Amino acid sequence: MRWDYPVYKERVEPKSDATTVKLRKALPFDEALAYVAGNDPRPLLVLRECKTCNKTDNALLKAGSSDNEKTILYSRWFHCVKLPLDVIQEDHPFNNLFKDNDAPHFFVATLDGKHLLPLETATSRSELWSSMSKVLTLAYKKDPTSCFKDVARELDRLDLLDSKIRELESQQNGLLENAGKLDKAKLKKLEAEIAAAKKEIEDVTKSIERLTKAELRPAVKAAPAPGDKAGV
Amino acid sequence: MKCSEDGGRTALAVLFFVALLVCAAAPARAWQSTASEDREEVFEKVDPYTRGDAKALEKLGYVQYGPFVLFDKVRTEEVEEALGKVQLLWLETAHFKIGSNLRLYRQVGDVKEDDKLEAELKRLKTRLPYFARLPKNKLDPWVRLHLFAQRLEDQYADFQRRFGLTDGPLDAAPGKEGFRPGEGPLLGMQQKFVVLLTEKKSGSARFLKQFLNTETDHWQRWRTKDGAALLAISSEGLKDLNFTRESDLHATVASEMAMNFVECLGRGGVHPPQWFRAGLAHVYSRQVDERCSVSAVGTSSARDDEHSYNWPPRVYGLVFNKVAKPWPEMALQTKWEDLKAQGHLTAWSRVSWLLARKDTDLNALILGLTAPLGPGGDAERQEAALKAATGRTTAEIDAEWRKFVLREYPKN
Numbered sequence: 001m002r003w004d005y006p007v008y009k010e011r012v013e014p015k016s017d018a019t020t021v022k023l024r025k026a027l028p029f030d031e032a033l034a035y036v037a038g039n040d041p042r043p044l045l046v047l048r049e050c051k052t053c054n055k056t057d058n059a060l061l062k063a064g065s066s067d068n069e070k071t072i073l074y075s076r077w078f079h080c081v082k083l084p085l086d087v088i089q090e091d092h093p094f095n096n097l098f099k100d101n102d103a104p105h106f107f108v109a110t111l112d113g114k115h116l117l118p119l120e121t122a123t124s125r126s127e128l129w130s131s132m133s134k135v136l137t138l139a140y141k142k143d144p145t146s147c148f149k150d151v152a153r154e155l156d157r158l159d160l161l162d163s164k165i166r167e168l169e170s171q172q173n174g175l176l177e178n179a180g181k182l183d184k185a186k187l188k189k190l191e192a193e194i195a196a197a198k199k200e201i202e203d204v205t206k207s208i209e210r211l212t213k214a215e216l217r218p219a220v221k222a223a224p225a226p227g228d229k230a231g232v
Numbered sequence: 233m234k235c236s237e238d239g240g241r242t243a244l245a246v247l248f249f250v251a252l253l254v255c256a257a258a259p260a261r262a263w264q265s266t267a268s269e270d271r272e273e274v275f276e277k278v279d280p281y282t283r284g285d286a287k288a289l290e291k292l293g294y295v296q297y298g299p300f301v302l303f304d305k306v307r308t309e310e311v312e313e314a315l316g317k318v319q320l321l322w323l324e325t326a327h328f329k330i331g332s333n334l335r336l337y338r339q340v341g342d343v344k345e346d347d348k349l350e351a352e353l354k355r356l357k358t359r360l361p362y363f364a365r366l367p368k369n370k371l372d373p374w375v376r377l378h379l380f381a382q383r384l385e386d387q388y389a390d391f392q393r394r395f396g397l398t399d400g401p402l403d404a405a406p407g408k409e410g411f412r413p414g415e416g417p418l419l420g421m422q423q424k425f426v427v428l429l430t431e432k433k434s435g436s437a438r439f440l441k442q443f444l445n446t447e448t449d450h451w452q453r454w455r456t457k458d459g460a461a462l463l464a465i466s467s468e469g470l471k472d473l474n475f476t477r478e479s480d481l482h483a484t485v486a487s488e489m490a491m492n493f494v495e496c497l498g499r500g501g502v503h504p505p506q507w508f509r510a511g512l513a514h515v516y517s518r519q520v521d522e523r524c525s526v527s528a529v530g531t532s533s534a535r536d537d538e539h540s541y542n543w544p545p546r547v548y549g550l551v552f553n554k555v556a557k558p559w560p561e562m563a564l565q566t567k568w569e570d571l572k573a574q575g576h577l578t579a580w581s582r583v584s585w586l587l588a589r590k591d592t593d594l595n596a597l598i599l600g601l602t603a604p605l606g607p608g609g610d611a612e613r614q615e616a617a618l619k620a621a622t623g624r625t626t627a628e629i630d631a632e633w634r635k636f637v638l639r640e641y642p643k644n
Contacts, residue, residue, distance in 0.1 A: 002449070005434050007314055007442040049316065049434065051272045082434055084316025085272065169573075170533055176574055177549035179643050 001060065001075050003047075003082045006036045008093040026095040033113045036081050036094060041216055043139040045078035045132075047106035048098045049085050060106070060128070067125045073151055074132045077144050077214055078108065108135045136214075144214035154208050158201065165197045273335045275319050275373045281360045288361045292378075293385065298322025302329055303426050303460035306443050311428070314442040315435050321377045327388045327399075327418060330380055332429040334467055337371040337478050344521065345479045349379075356382055371478060376429075380485070384427060387486055387516060391419070391493050394587060396595035411459035414499035414602060421496045422459025427485065429465060433472070436464040451484070453492050461496050463488050474535055475526050483524035487517035500604040505614055507562050508601055510576060511583025518543075518580070528580070530573035545644030547581040550574055551637040559630035563614045581641075585633055589622070597621035 027035060037044055047060075060075070061068045087098050098104075104118035108131055115138050117131040129145075137143045172190045175182055279297065282288035289296070298308040299322065308322045311331060320333045339346055349371070356378055357363045366375060392398060400417030416422035430436045433449070440446045444454050444462070450473075451465035465488065470480050490513045494504050503509065513527055522541045525532045532540035550556040556578050557565075565571065571579070586592050600617025618626050 003434070003437075005437040005441060007438050009442070049432075084318070084434070084438065086317040089317070166533055169530070173546075173573060176553060176555050177546040177577075177644065179549045179552035181549075182553040182555065 001072060001080055003080050004038075004040070005082055005084075006038065006094075008035065024091050024093065026090060027093050029096040030113060032094045032096050033109070033111075036083070036097070037079060037111055040079040041111065042077060042079040043111055043135050044109045045075060045080045045106065046083065046097060046109070047081070048083045048087050048103070050101075050105060051085050052101070062125075069152065069155070070129060070148060071125070071132075073148060073212070074129060074136070074145060076212060077136050077140065078132070108132055110135055110138050139216060140214045141217055142214065144212065147211045150211050151208055154204050154211065157204050158208075161197050161201050161204065165194060165201070168194045168197065272318070273373065275321060275333075279321075279374050281362050281366075281374055281378065283362060285361065291361075292359050292381070293326055294381070295324040295326065297324075298331070300324055300329070302331070303423055303462060304456055304458045311439060311443070315430070315438050318435070321373060323377055323381055324424070325381050325385055328381065328384045328425050328427055330377065330384065330427045330429070332373065332377045332380065333431050333435060334373055334376045334429050334481075335431050336373065337376060339369040339371070340477070342477060342479075344523070345477050348479055348521065352379055352382065376478075380427070380429060380482075383482060383486070384425075384489065387489055388419075388425075388493075391490070394594055395598040397598070406459065411457065412499075413455070413459075413501035414497055416459045416496075419493050419496050420498070420602075421455075421461050423461075425489070425492065426460060426462040427465075427489075428463070429467070429481075429485075431467050433466045433468045436466045436469070439464050451488065453488055453495070455496065461492050463492060470526065473526060475524060477521070477524075479521040480524045480526070483517045483520040484526055486520045487513040487527045490516040494598070494602065497598065497602040499602060502602075502605050504598075504601040505563055505610060506565055506568070506571070507575075507579040508583060510571060511579035511581075514576065514580035515584050515587065528573070528576040529568075529571070531576050543577050543580060544641040547577050547637055548641040549644050550578060551634050551641075552643075556634070558627075559633070560611075560626045563626060564611060581637065582633055585636055586621075591622065593621045 026032070033044070036046060060071050083094055083098065086092050087094050088100050088103065089095060090099075097107075104120055106120075107116050107118045109116035115135060117135060119128060119131055123131075133143065133145050136145060168190055172187065172194065175187050175190065278284055282292070284297065298320070300308055302308050302311060302322075308320070308331065312318060312320055315333075318333055320331045323330045323332075339349065353366070353375075356375075357366075360378065366372075371379065397419065402417055404417055406412065406416070406422055411422045414420040418424060428436065428439055430439070436451060437447065437449075440448060440452055440454070444456075446452060446454065450469045451463065454462045454464075456462070463485070465481070465485060467481055470476070470484060475481075475484070491509050494509055494512060498504055510527075517524060517527060522543075523536050525541055531543075534540065547556070555574070557575065559582065562575070562578065562582075565575070586597065587594065597617055597620070600620050601614065603613055603617070605613055615626055618624065618629055622629055624632065
């Protein structure tokens with residue numbers, strides 16, 4: 001999954017040449033949410049890293065599970081954000097998103113935070129997808145997840161093309177790198193086949209782009225974040 | 233970036249990594265990674281192998297443990313805070329400032345890696361007073377830090393020795409105009425090299441975002457205008473690409489540092505030619521573990537495939553078949569995606585041959601290749617550098633290299 005790691009740039013008040021006073025304090029919930037959202041208009045999937053348990057990176061994905069495909073596809077329509085360990089400390093700027101260690105490990109939410117669904121690792125896959133879907137339906141004009149079967153079919157095609165290219169490139173390398181085995185006609189044919197397969201990948205990729213394209217509801221937009229937003 | 237094919241559904245990568253997939257090199261296991269086990273490891277606060285003893289530090293060539301100013305005006309405490317108040321081990325050596333939160337590494341019974349680690353630890357042992365505490369078949373976070381300090385200083389020394397370079401006066405401040413790239417005392421830099429080794433991708437990502445305003449999914453080199461050169465890399469980033477060994481991390485760091493060193497020497501901030509940077513990076517990486525080909529995109533289709541990482545016969549084939557790009561042509565290549573597998577093999581072979589060639593003046597070579605560009609551009613710069621280093625033109629040196637390959641490399 002593609003994660004964003006927002007960092008909060010503190011306003012630092014210089015006291016002297018040698019020392020500075022740091023003004024770290026928790027932002028109100030709305031401001032914290034707007035800050036982590038930054039300029040990304042998608043709804044949020046926010047996850048906190050955790051010191052004492054193993055509920056974060058694998059919270060959404062299960063090793064070796066075919067269910068991951070669906071989760072990853074759904075996450076595409078979210079702005080996925082990972083927050084650091086100390087977010088549960090009360091002076092952390094984003095603390096109001098995860099108050100303490102009893103807070104859920106992640107949540108999905110509309111950009112304005114009005115609809116927020118807390119989630120845990122133990123959450124069943126169907127409940128996870130259902131929560132993701134609920135937020136997506138609120139955030140987008142049309143539920144984008146309906147394309148899942150079509151996208152899965154395109155991903156199957158990509159898998160095949162990927163294997164095909166690897167095989168063709170392996171043959172190409174063999175011809176180029178094995179002394180005395182260079183068959184120029186065969187090499188030319190392989191180059192053409194590789195180019196065709198790459199073109200096909202481009203087409204499938206475009207098709208996936210088309211299938212997964214979703215329009216956000218205009219009403220759901222991030223409130224402008226206060227202060228310095230550099231780094232988000 | 234080279235990726236592996238084992239396991240997983242590679243096509244999923246297209247959802248996020250389209251460009252990589254087009255190169256038939258998708259991070260196949262990224263979506264089902266077990267790389268980041270999130271339980272945080274608590275490190276011993278005081279180095280158990282030196283116990284902070286001043287004499288021990290001196291013997292190791294260390295300057296100090298953290299906290300200290302890491303680079304520019306950024307202190308180690310600020311980095312810890314940006315990463316989520318996580319515990320990092322900090323160490324300053326003669327030429328490096330190293331931060332690490334790498335966790336305990338359990339050796340996996342890989343004979344090649346075990347032999348390498350045994351040799352490294354044997355050397356380290358002679359310099360560490362309380363080494364008896366070392367657990368068997370495991371590298372704890374402090375030992376990993378000591379190992380990286382040793383490796384980095386070794387590579388720095390090797391680089392200087394090869395190219396006949398020495399440090400300038402460390403206390404020399406830059407002139408009125410400020411730091412000028414390539415003219416600082418430490419391989420052209422003003423400050424010590426910073427290497428941040430994090431366990432998780434999030435650690436490197438937050439560091440890069442907070443202090444350098446840059447983002448990456450993997451690892452990154454960076455230089456600041458005040459003359460600091462940095463590398464931030466995570467173990468998880470490599471594991472996602474199926475490179476899980478300690479030696480994979482070491483080989484990748486060696487490759488990145490080789491690039492960093494030569495790039496930092498570029499006077500006027502101009503990089504030396506791509507073939508030289510790529511070739512040198514592969515030389516250093518392969519010295520560590522030739523199986524780790526992560527920086528040689530496209531050269532390997534599967535991890536630990538001996539045919540893939542045994543490069544000399546492959547180069548032999550390229551030369552025999554007359555498909556190795558002529559040197560003058562390769563000299564003008566600048567796009568990494570144009571290098572392709574055969575370009576990486578060729579660049580590695582040419583650089584390693586030049587380094588080993590009896591009559592090459594390597595000091596002249598590196599000074600020439602890192603010189604500011606003149607009106608004739610890079611072609612002229614390279615021609616002059618090769619002439620100064622070998623007394624030959626690029627075309628002549630190409631012919632000599634081809635003869636060498638056909639004479640010395642095994643046929644495949």
